Amino acid sequence: MTEFIPPGTRHIDLPSPFPMKRGGALHGARIAYETWGELNAARDNAILIVTGLSPDAHAAANAGNPEPGWWEAMLGPGKPIDSQHWFVICVNSLGSCKGSTGPASVDPVTGELYRLEFPELSVEDGADAAAHVVRALGIEHLACLIGNSMGGMTALALLIRHPGLARNHINISGAARALPFSIAIRSLQREAIRLDPQWNLGRYDDAHYPESGMRMARKLGVITYRSALEWDGRFGRVRLDSDRADDEPFGLEFEVESYLEGHARRFVRRFDPNCYLYLSRSMDWFDLGDYCGQTLADNDEQVRLGLASIRVEKALAIGVQTDILFPLQQQQEIAEGLSAGGADSRFLPLESPQGHDAFLVDIGRFGPAVAGFLAELRGR
Template sequence: MADARRYFNLPSPLRMKRGGELVGARLAYETWGTLAPARDNAVLVLTGMSPSAHAASSAGDPSPGWWEDIIGPGKAIDTTRWFVICPNTLGSCKGSTGPADLDPRTGRPYRLDFPDITLEDTADAAWELVRSFGIDKLACLLGNSMGGMAALAYLTHHPGSARSHISISTAPQAQPFAIAIRSLQREAIRLDPNWNGGNYDDAHYPEAGMSIARKLGVITYRSAMEWKGRFARIRLDADQRDDDPFGFEFQVESYLAGHAARFVRGFDPNSYLYLSRASDWFDLAEYGHGKVEAALQGLGVERALVIGVESDILFPLRQQQQIADGLRMAGAEVEFVALDSPQGHDSFLVDTVRFGAAIGGFLATMAGAGTQPARAGQAS
């Protein structure tokens, strides 16, 4: 199978915000487009918790990416003009170093010996990757969901490192509802006997815990309007039910089960725990003497696009408005877009027509302001 994935060796040892370090860590990443001679056309995309670096297809890997409708020639993030970098998050299990990898100091998987990871750590790792291309300042730093929080951490730790910022369905700090949901997800995994303190294997795998965790997530990723419109109270046909008196009866139950089944073996449970907790820990106010608005003052971006969705219950629209207001107070030229997409938090993955129009329009005005396209054949 074709593979466009590449690897960047992070500085070693890599010291973490909450203590501990990683030796021989690396980031998996993919790129699209060509880096301009002036190195001024780079767009860094930071992802949500579960995606890989494969955001879009390419000659190296023609399979569709998780943001296939947004990234590519002539698309919202037009790779004939922009050089796009998408890393897999440090701590994940999609190629970057995480709890499932071998600790070079012991020769055994890290498991729960993996150091505490924060979104600041993931941001710093991405910054090191960007620096390896000789890029001093990104044309645009884009982050969605957890990646949006990591993008704010990136700009906080490295102010002035991006001319513009696109913030999508994210938050400057974790709020009680999101923390509560993620806490339940982690509890479901840890209470599965097969989790065994993080010491599971393929034969003894916390499938039930991961399934419940994923179902809880999916419920919050979509809106009540979406659930009602798709499933209402439609029941399964008799031949689709089992003999369990408390088994699935409604189509929505079957949908959640199918969604979870596709996920549970595709994402490492310990990585899930670590990144989930990192999301809870993130609080931009730590950098502003307890105030988010103060922390947003020093990020150094000239322009920003902030997009939120009215039906998002996990990252409510008011949190995106707070980001937009804070960046505007800091002197940035800010466009705030509130979409009425019915798909809730997942809208940026599903409602790509409207998200693409907002992103593409913003980047087009940037290109018109003077960023030069890369010349054909320029090495990346």
């Protein structure tokens, strides 16, 4: 398999060896990143964005790559994350296949792809790598750290493992730990990939790619990224036209089935299956309660204590009422926990019908919330 590196991507080398939380180390590893705007003379206007599982570092168009990015409507001149005022960095997660070192990369020690020889990956490893990028760019303190979805987990890990690196925080549809429903969904996604004969214990190539497993994994994901309310509003029970219907027994019959199939097919050859497995499992393992300094029978209390040990000045936790993957109570938990640690912390529940993916598409609701918080940081 080949890596999927967008044009204009830049790289920063990680320390070698780079120790991993669950054991082992990486040698000659690197992190892909892109930037927008200019760092001011005081070097105090930097924002770091850490992402969900699948995005690359290309969050928006820039000089290195004019193509629209995955958060194009949110980031850029005059947009909610305004690059006329902020120096914005977006990193591709450690373990991904979009320019950062991961299972699809070549192990410099063996000269072969890492595949399943890549060390066990944790969210904390991604946080440590992102923190290294910030410091390598000469930034001592971030004005704000923004994390979406899995990036919300990464952001919390960065804050607790690198105290003082970020003054303020926006957590968007994130979580301080994985809940059973989310673990169950991701477990099924991983099983779909592993049971595809073409996966071959991670030793596939472009000619023998576990396409069926990846398609099923992506479909399961997309179903949970949106809400039942949106599926009903967009598709209802509309059937395919007779000339578009799948003629296979029990094949595609409804518009919603066709949508999922098309979405999955566009994704499967653009993401490495082993990277998907590693990143997915890293989320299941994450639990900020591990940092509370004691083991309690009540995991809720452990998580609250872990969050309360984080020190930031201001924080905003945004969630969506229709999110079933990272449900709203998880963002409320973040806001309340950071407040217990002394932060000026707010919880903002939004009524978007678009579920977990709302932060990507419902800019009309998310944009003003993010813009307002950042304006406060600038004293406006």
